[in-house]
């Protein structure tokens with residue numbers, strides 16, 4: 001289960017995180033970033049987000 005969380009007030013829906021996710025579990029639908037099943041909590045998305053709009057439960 002995914003421990004990552006998006007912060008919708010901060011996210012600019014740029015798609016950078018979607019492009020780097022190795023599990024293809026990030027998706028932009030109707031201008032909202034969605035986190036789908038399959039996240040392995042690798043943390044790449046939060047490392048690349050230019051706005052710091054993704055955080056991981058319990059740290060980072």
Ligand code: SF4
Pocket residue numbers: 006010011012013014015016017018033048049050051052053054
């Ligand atoms: S990289 Fe950050 S700002 Fe861009 S879509 Fe992902 S969460 Fe939103």
Ligand code: SF4
Pocket residue numbers: 002004020021022023024025026035038039040041042043044045046
């Ligand atoms: S933590 Fe890794 S697997 Fe999960 S959404 Fe981010 S990039 Fe994808």
